[in-house]
Amino acid sequence: MRRVQGLSRPLLNARLLRSASPPIPSPAPSSSSLLRPPPSSWLSRLGANSREFLLPANGVLSSSFATAGAAAMAREAIPSFSMKELVLYQYAACPFCNKVRAFLDYNKLPYKVVEVNPISKKEIKWSEYKKVPVVVLDGKQLNDSFQIIETLQQRINPTEENSTGSAVVEEKEWCRWVDNHLVHVLAPNIYRSPSEALESFDYITTLGNFTTLERWTAKYAGAAAMYLVSKKLKKKHNITDERAALYAAANTWIRALNDRQFMGRNKPNLADLSVFGVLRPIWKLQSGMDLAKNTGIGAWYKRMETEVGESSEVKD
Template sequence: MRRASTLAASALSRALLSANEGCATTVQPRLLQAALYGTTTSSTRRWWSSSISGSAKAVSLGLAGALATVAGVATLSQEVYAKEPPSPEAVPKDVILYQYEACPFCNKVKAVLDYYDIPYKVVEVNPISKKEIKWSDYKKVPILMVDGEQLVDSSAIIDKLCNKILPEKSTNSVPDDNEEKKWRQWVDNHLVHILSPNIYRNTSEALESFDYITSNGNFTFTEKITVKYAGAAAMYFVSKNLKKKYNIFDERAALYEAAETWVDELKGREFLGGSKPNLADLAVFGVLRPIRYLRSGRDMVEHTRIGEWYSRMEHAVGESSRIKT
């Protein structure tokens, strides 16, 4: 049993950490948020206090004005966060994502699919046997099949997908393309490398992560039992090596610094893309989504300013476009 545990943990570690697309983070169930930004509750209370002694006519007029204000704010909010879905003719008819539920790169692709309301099916890959992708020469995830065409590598998948569904807004012709590209590269080359040392920071956080991985991943009964404990122990030590590799001395401080760096770059904008998310917004949101409701993600929101932007992104991306099978 000990040998089986060691082999399973070793195989899982290699699978989840292979190159830049195999991932070992975890995700908690997404919380639905529909907050109305720019609420008028306090202004309505102030109006009511100053008007209560006035005539009934004044009250009626004031109430009508307040309701109009609320309606105007609601309309503005809807306009700000309204999606720009592709034309029906551009929407692929058959999209299949081969993924690990916990993988930040896979979640990056899903953020784009969800934001643009592209229906897609999911095939959960067993990270040990990888039998679900035996047919492919590419042995990592994500793999996205779009009307029979195989797309690989998360950033390349997103570029090719957007060129298909938004030809008039090709990623090669976006006016502020340099800024968007810079921060998409920052996600791939910096932000993702901070995640594993944080979610496997100690044994309790490692077990928290693997509890979800084994509950929602594609494992046999025996693999679930073995991987939860052997895998958590293995990844705890792997995370220490990742800290050394990427010169991370304090993993929480590095996570907080990355979050603050992103918020600073917004420069007061709702999103990096302005009034609507661009691909850099979706990339940051996608890779952070797996950790948001883990201990590391909760700490990040509590100790940095990223929470408001993240909530806006949840609202903008909306419900998953995943087709339940």
């Protein structure tokens, strides 16, 4: 994993996408059939995939994004000829998918999104790997958010591939902290109470890929199930007070910044993008609003919104 740098067209044209590859698999057509298997079966699968399916959808924040001078020019959108196609298979509710999106948006890498149905997963039936995120880059499949980001970052900045400086070590340590600690305090918070669980599943089912029957069933049955699951997650991760654990994690991050604008000092690095990515889906939920109100993370978060900018998703 490497520090985030400004994009360079020559590097990208020469390194990121060197040759043509087989076509990206076409997503399966939308299904209007009745829900199957029955709710008890698919709900158990939803619980089994709770690591992937914890958070409300990405892309809900709106703000005025400012990018100035040379920084804007360094990160301008990559021309279409630099790569044929990058497709992200995701759950809009997945924190790990949001990490990848934050990386792609910051680096202005154009990408298409295929929203995966979390019950049937028909959109990734072609893949032996059944979790999300999955990225298909000109026919080559990349799995797991950590590996996806690391692979793309090495191709964007190949000269940093063997960097071992203290800043790189710090960056890697905080990226691991996001995956090993921060994400584990989120689910107990967004499903802390029946009302918060229902708020989260209303969000998830509104923006996720569900049939009509799945949407209504998941909203209420899913909220009830995840409310109960969240109590088990609290015990598993030794959390006594959900909000206290969330605030402590945020304050740990702010203290680590040590008065820097970003962990990457004057611009975000991969650790900044990872923290921002997993927090972005909850930011407009009650848990996110409480987080902004009761910790000092809000100012950093606003700076990250500005730096990441608007989505580089390409819509048909």
